[in-house]
Each structure stands twice: as C-alpha cells, then as structure tokens.
Amino acid sequence: MSQKIKMSERQPNERNKDFKQVNLGYTPEQAIEEAKRCLQCKKAFCTQGCPVEINIPGFIKHIAENNFSQAIKVLKEKNNLPAVCGRVCPQESQCEKFCILAKKQESVGIGNLERFAADWATANLKNEKTEITPNGKKVAIIGSGPAGLTCAGDLAKLGYDITIFESLHASGGVLRYGIPDFRLPSNVLDAEVDTLKALGIKFVFNCLIGRTKTIQDLFDEGFNAIFIGTGAGLPTFLNIEGENYNNIYSANEFLVRINLMSAFKFPEFDTPIYKGKNVVVIGGGNTAMDSARTAKRIGAESVKLVYRRTQEEMPARLEERHHALEEGIEFVELTNPVKFIADDTKFVKAMECVKMQLTEPDASGRRKPVVIKDSNFILETDVVILALGLNPNPILPSLTKGLETDGHGYLIINDKFMTKLNGVFAGGDIAGGSTVIEAMGMGKQAAKNIHIFLNDNTN
Secondary structure (H helix, E strand, O other): OOOOOOOOEOOHHHHOOOOOOOEOOOOHHHHHHHHOOOOOOOOOHHHHHOOOOOOHHHHHHHHHOOOHHHHHHHHHHHOOOHHHHHHHOOHHHOHHHHOHHHHOOOOOOHHHHHHHHHHHHHHHOOOOOOOOOOOOOEEEEEOOOHHHHHHHHHHHHOOOEEEEEOOOOOOOOHHHHOOOOOOOOHHHHHHHHHHHHOOOOEEEOOOOEOOOEOHHHHHHOOOOEEEEOOOOOEEOOOOOEOOOOEOEEEHHHHHHHHHOOOHHHOOOOOOOOOOOOEEEEEOOOHHHHHHHHHHHHOOOOEEEEEOOOOHHHOOOOHHHHHHHHHOOOEEEOOEEEEEEEEOOOOEEEEEEEEEEEEOOOOOOOOOOEEEOOOOOEEEEOOEEEEOOOEEOOOHHHHHOOOOOEOOOOOEOOOOOOEOOOOOEEEOOHHHOOOOHHHHHHHHHHHHHHHHHHHOOOOO
16 A cells, blocks of 8 residues: 555544544554555664654554554653654654655654554553652652653663653643643643552642742752753744734643633633634644634634745644634735734733745755735734743743753753753753654653663763
8 A cells, every 4th residue: 555544533523613633543443454555664764753763663563563552662762752752743854754655655653653653552551650660769750741741751760760841730731731632632641641650759739949939949959950841832922013902822821721721612611711803813834724723613704824935934733724724814925013903901802913934945954934015904803822932941941050051041951851950951942842742752861861871870
C-alpha cells in the first residue's frame, strides 16, 4: 500500500460545536495494516528524528504482529507520554520526515500508530505499581509540563525518590492549559500521569517555587538535585495603540480560562469569558489555531485568523490548518494590525490593519513581510486573541540568586543541562525548547545527566 491509512475524523460542522476529539484513532485492523507498511529498515532513519529516542521499527513490528502489549512496552522504554505524543507531536517534521517511504510514497503513520498503542494500553492494561529498587536519593522537579514529567519518569525508573512541585492545581502544564480537549483530552493526559504515579512519583500542587518555597528550601529538605521545567508563561504582545482595551486577550489567558477553568461551561462554572460574535486571532502557529477553533466552539459567529505572511509560511502543523479551515475559520493573510479601536466604554470594536507583501527569500530562505504603503483598512471585531508566542516564565529566575538567563530570558545551561547553580538542571521552554516533544527530549537528556551527576563521587 503506497498511501498512509487515513485516520477517521468527525464531520467539521459537528465537531466545531463541542470539545470532543476531532481524530477518532485507528481500529486494531487499521493499525495492523498500517504497521505492515513499515519496511523494517536495518538502518532506521526515522529514529534520528525522534527527540526521545523511541525504537520506532521495534514498536511498529509488534503492532504488525498483533502484539499490542509488547508494542506499548517498547514505546514506554523511551517515552513516558506516548498518548500525548501520538496526538500533538509534529511527526511530519520529525520521525516521519525521515521515513524511507516518504521519498516516493507516503511515510508510515508513526504518530497514528503511537497513539493507537497508547490508547490500547489505557483501555486494556492496568497501571500496576512498578517494582523499583530505591537508591536513597531524592530529586525535585519544578513544573509538571512535558519536560518535568519526562525527567521525573526517567529518574523514577532509576530508583530516585521524585517529587514534582506544580504552581497550579492540576498536573500537565501546557499539555493541560494550553491545548484544547478536542486535540488532547484531559482524561488522556490524566491516564498518562497515572502511569507516572504508579512509578511512585509524588505531586505537590499549588506550590510556586520561588515564592512558596525557594531552591535553597528544597536542598534543605534533603533533595540531592533539582530540575526546572517551568515553561514559557509570559505572553508576547504587539505593543501597539489600544492593546489594553477590554476583550483583548493573550492566547495564554484565553486558553487557560477555557481549558483549566472551564469557562466554556459558564454559567455552570463561574469563570466566564466574553465569547464575542466577531473574533480575531492574530498569529499563525498551533496556539493560534487552537484559539481560533476554540472561539468557534464557544459560539463566535465569525472567527478570522490574521497573519502577516501567507498560509504556506504559517508555523502551525498542516493538519491543524486544514482542520481550522474545515471548521469555518477564515484566514486573513498578508495582514498586520497597527492599532486597536474601542467604543466609549473601552471595549474593543475594531482594529486598523495594513496589507503586507513578502520580499524575496533571504539567505535562510525566509521571506520578510513589509508594509504596502497606504493599504490601511478597518477590521471589525469584538474580541481579539493575541497568539504571538510565549517567553520564558521569569518568576523563578528573578527570585533565585545565581540562576542566570540570556538576553531572551532563557535559563543558561551547559551541555549537561545544568544551570549556573550546582545541582540545578533545566529543560523545556524555560531553557529554549519550543515544542512538546523538544521539551520532552530535553527532560530526558537532563535526567541522564542528573543520574551521572548524583553518582559521580567528586560531587
């Protein structure tokens, strides 16, 4: 078979009204058939594109042989969050990009198969407590996002006593508050976290390290090493006139209200959000797509996604762009806002925009957007969501002497993932990671180096 088996999806005009999953997953028969497309290359280039070093041919071979329990065993040797990765990892630009089949046909559906194996395990296997021999050493993990969960899982398997400190009241970090349920259901994330709890990992919630406790407090409590995975929680803004008007949200605030505080259930829950009739989302990444598709689901009549380049340059995954268009999101390309306009009560009612054009590609191949003179026009809106990216969370570094950051606010780490403080490591968005799977890869590498550090007799 030359083409990848397409995963079933719910109909656009049905799914854009609720938060149930869009992709429905493979059946066992589809998974086996897709797995049989794998050539089982002796030199598996696909593994080169995996930041968490999964034995990709190995787990796929077991699926092809109808041995799903062994497939998930192989997956979890390297990946503590396979159900998450199977849903949100950009496989098309990583493992699947290097698949030999992709040269002439279509790559093996590695991500779809990973999701299938993980979901099968959740439905059919119990999270029995794993027997681990304690080594007598304690590690504190700050932040329960993808980097922290990965680091914690790998260290727990090595016998470390792990405690994860989370500032919010639920685990998952960006996986829970930054990705809507229609892409990553909270019950799927809960099941992944339960497998980590089965390793003996403990969670302390509502604990903001830097304020509730300090780094020194953790060392004083007997932790031998610390990993920081506090993510990127500082929104980027346009810094244009009117940006502080009412009903202009950062995507971070908008998605937290929806995902973590259940604003879409108002008035059942008391965390309302102004839904708006004419919503404009500014940006072109996955977060912009999530925000636009969420705004549609909570009742907006019109949702426009404004981007200063064209759809081809959008950093969002092709699948997410495709789903957004199907669900009725309008892309307004080559457009950039220059001013927000409010009514007499300081609620946004429109924004002034300019049209853009792209220059010839520069040395890196990137085409720069430049303003077309006298192209100003007015776009009406009653809700604006700014999805322009996030900067590293500055709270812990600003409150901890010796935690040095670079000019962009990222923690400075060496090639062993250690910060300027001895015994304090870091990974994920706080240290320069930009995707879930990159954060997981950094968490995994940090875990290896923490293990080496704590077993080096010179420390």
